[in-house]
Amino acid sequence: MDSDEDSFEMDSGNVSSGDDDDFAMDVMDEIPPSHERQAESDEYHYEVLTTDEIVQHQREIIDEVKGVIKLQPTVTRILLNHFKWDKEKLLEKYFDGNTDEFFRGAHVINPFNKPANTNKNKNSKANTAEECEICFSQLPSDSMAGLECGHRFCLNCWREYLTTKIVTEGLGQSISCAAHGCDILVDDVTVMKLVHDGRVRVKYQQLITNSFVECNQLLRWCPSIDCTYAIKVSYVESRPVRCKCGHKFCFVCGENWHDPVKCRWLKKWIKKCDDDSETSNWIAANTKECPKCNVTIEKDGGCNHMICKNQNCKHDFCWVCLGSWEPHGSSWYNCNRYDEDEAKAARDAQEKFRSSLARYLHYYNRYMNHMQSLKFENKLYASVKRKMEEMQQHNMSWIEVQFLKKAVDILCQCRQTLMYTYVFAYYLKKNNQSMIFEDNQKDLESATETLSEYLERDITSENLADIKQKVQDKYRYCEKRCTVLLDHVHEGYEKDWWEYLE
Amino acid sequence: MSSLPRRIIKETQRLMQEPVPGINAIPDENNARYFHVIVTGPTDSPFEGGIFKLELFLPEDYPMSAPKVRFITKIYHPNIDRLGRICLDVLKDKWSPALQIRTILLSIQALLSAPNPDDPLANDVAELWKVNEAEAIKNAREWTQKYAVED
Ligand SMILES: [Zn+2]
Ligand SMILES: [Zn+2]
Ligand SMILES: [Zn+2]
Ligand SMILES: [Zn+2]
Ligand SMILES: [Zn+2]
Numbered sequence: 001m002d003s004d005e006d007s008f009e010m011d012s013g014n015v016s017s018g019d020d021d022d023f024a025m026d027v028m029d030e031i032p033p034s035h036e037r038q039a040e041s042d043e044y045h046y047e048v049l050t051t052d053e054i055v056q057h058q059r060e061i062i063d064e065v066k067g068v069i070k071l072q073p074t075v076t077r078i079l080l081n082h083f084k085w086d087k088e089k090l091l092e093k094y095f096d097g098n099t100d101e102f103f104r105g106a107h108v109i110n111p112f113n114k115p116a117n118t119n120k121n122k123n124s125k126a127n128t129a130e131e132c133e134i135c136f137s138q139l140p141s142d143s144m145a146g147l148e149c150g151h152r153f154c155l156n157c158w159r160e161y162l163t164t165k166i167v168t169e170g171l172g173q174s175i176s177c178a179a180h181g182c183d184i185l186v187d188d189v190t191v192m193k194l195v196h197d198g199r200v201r202v203k204y205q206q207l208i209t210n211s212f213v214e215c216n217q218l219l220r221w222c223p224s225i226d227c228t229y230a231i232k233v234s235y236v237e238s239r240p241v242r243c244k245c246g247h248k249f250c251f252v253c254g255e256n257w258h259d260p261v262k263c264r265w266l267k268k269w270i271k272k273c274d275d276d277s278e279t280s281n282w283i284a285a286n287t288k289e290c291p292k293c294n295v296t297i298e299k300d301g302g303c304n305h306m307i308c309k310n311q312n313c314k315h316d317f318c319w320v321c322l323g324s325w326e327p328h329g330s331s332w333y334n335c336n337r338y339d340e341d342e343a344k345a346a347r348d349a350q351e352k353f354r355s356s357l358a359r360y361l362h363y364y365n366r367y368m369n370h371m372q373s374l375k376f377e378n379k380l381y382a383s384v385k386r387k388m389e390e391m392q393q394h395n396m397s398w399i400e401v402q403f404l405k406k407a408v409d410i411l412c413q414c415r416q417t418l419m420y421t422y423v424f425a426y427y428l429k430k431n432n433q434s435m436i437f438e439d440n441q442k443d444l445e446s447a448t449e450t451l452s453e454y455l456e457r458d459i460t461s462e463n464l465a466d467i468k469q470k471v472q473d474k475y476r477y478c479e480k481r482c483t484v485l486l487d488h489v490h491e492g493y494e495k496d497w498w499e500y501l502e
Numbered sequence: 503m504s505s506l507p508r509r510i511i512k513e514t515q516r517l518m519q520e521p522v523p524g525i526n527a528i529p530d531e532n533n534a535r536y537f538h539v540i541v542t543g544p545t546d547s548p549f550e551g552g553i554f555k556l557e558l559f560l561p562e563d564y565p566m567s568a569p570k571v572r573f574i575t576k577i578y579h580p581n582i583d584r585l586g587r588i589c590l591d592v593l594k595d596k597w598s599p600a601l602q603i604r605t606i607l608l609s610i611q612a613l614l615s616a617p618n619p620d621d622p623l624a625n626d627v628a629e630l631w632k633v634n635e636a637e638a639i640k641n642a643r644e645w646t647q648k649y650a651v652e653d
């Protein structure tokens with residue numbers, strides 16, 4: 001223990017004895033790159049909430065609305081859920097409309113019509129036996145229960161019904177009365193009164209909390225696996241938010257932060273990439289079926305003379321026109337039937353298809369390349385950490401080697417930006433501004449690749465001061481190019497430069 | 503097998519005591535949760551004159567979940583597929599434990615009177631029902647004669 005503390009003291013001693021200028025510069029480096037700084041500090045406030053805080057927040061909204069419309073909290077909760085927890089909208093509809101319609105729409109009985117309810121009639125026959133329509137048992141009235149709609153069932157049947165809805169069907173806030181055709185919703189207090197099984201109650205609480213977050217536009221669960229935090233914003237905008245677990249994502253769509261492409265195009269792109277048909281299209285473009293036996297043949301060389309690989313077929317045909325090889329004579333590399341009308345039409349159709357496919361693959365490959373590289377992020381951080389330790393053994397201080405970590409931060413950020421620039425570019429129509437964008441993209445791409453190479457080099461064997469200068473210059477350049485690219489795209493959004501292909 | 507819930511016993515009794523016109527449901531000798539059902543084709547429908555056999559099974563968690571019902575007799579209907587499976591809201595999301603075998607069979611009978619090609623299960627049949635109703639009804643009549651009329 002003692003020795004550990006000693007070595008720690010020694011390290012921190014090193015820090016304070018480090019070059020003051022260097023220290024200041026490295027601290028500066030810890031500030032996020034300028035475009036991120038801009039986006040995050042641009043008055044976009046958000047909070048990260050724990051599950052308890054979410055429940056608390058829910059209660060606050062209910063109390064607030066309840067204070068205005070003077071209704072039961074249970075009814076208020078159902079109403080709020082109906083209006084997707086938009087209290088302004090709820091109050092607006094409440095005060096300007098037909099109250100009967102208002103309550104009917106939210107599937108609750110209008111509490112102001114209560115005295116006219118059938119419930120009262122039934123209650124008046126206290127102590128007389130009632131038949132439960134579910135289990136057909138004759139039971140005293142106090143063993144029966146129902147909502148304001150007046151449909152009554154025995155406590156056991158209610159319990160079983162609610163348990164089935166919660167556990168089997170995963171319903172929370174949207175469980176309706178057990179009577180056929182009755183859409184009156186069961187409130188949370190009633191559920192808690194009728195259901196006693198602890199596990200079912202916990203599950204119900206989770207379900208209603210979840211529906212609160214999911215239907216509330218100002219809240220979003222952190223999409224990171226196993227993370228239970230939610231982000232709360234005060235207005236909805238496509239902005240990056242960072243969860244307490246460290247995950248950074250777009251508040252609107254929940255994807256990784258994807259500047260410069262907009263949510264809607266990214267969504268379209270992800271769907272396109274997920275779509276199997278693209279893969280099968282690729283196969284279709286690189287292979288053909290033997291015109292005789294339909295075995296799939298892949299073109300493996302430049303020669304157009306294809307011989308079917310099916311040993312029972314061995315059909316000779318031309319890759320270009322798919323005609324039998326025989327009339328092609330001795331022109332092994334060229335198809336001399338190229339101009340025949342039928343072949344030409346088929347070729348035109350295929351050409352069109354292939355060029356659009358080639359275009360897609362061009363963007364897809366670059367997009368995937370950066371995504372793959374980003375997946376090695378952790379490995380890169382680990383290797384850089386090792387290098388930093390080695391450098392510290394070569395008489396550099398802890399603070400002096402931080403530039404390496406910083407370089408990896410910027411590298412990853414540039415890759416992520418680049419990755420999404422290919423999605424943006426895929427849907428972009430060519431014009432003067434799109435050409436400037438492509439130049440910016442090219443610059444950033446090559447600077448990023450150079451930075452990546454530097455970081456993979458054996459840094460310790462070279463002149464450390466020298467390499468540090470080079471790496472710092474390069475990442476500052478990358479950072480600058482990244483900002484230039486993003487600023488240009490943002491300016492384009494403001495000035496309506498961008499036109500889209502689909 | 504677990505003992506039969508009171509609900510099923512009572513429901514079966516009532517079903518036998520007050521049968522529904524045009525519907526006949528008899529529990530299997532060996533399995534009180536399995537019913538042999540006969541529905542006669544409603545008058546003024548293309549299924550008129552037909553005797554349709556169905557099977558109905560009450561699952562373990564009945565009445566919390568809906569009975570399973572299937573046509574055994576072949577039928578040309580946009581909401582009934584080739585395996586006899588029925589597309590009917592009360593058998594799915596509109597099921598309520600307060601519904602009964604009786605109400606379900608009445609709904610099925612009503613479905614024969616009023617096919618709903620906009621919520622199809624048998625796509626080819628539904629398609630024809632929408633494009634050429636007369637032709638579809640003709641097919642339904644033919645199928646009824648062919649498969650649902652006893653010699
Ligand atoms: Zn009951
Ligand atoms: Zn009700
Ligand atoms: Zn998180
Ligand atoms: Zn987004
Ligand atoms: Zn062949």
Ligand SMILES: [Zn+2]
Binds near residue numbers: 319321322328336337
């Ligand atoms: Zn040819």
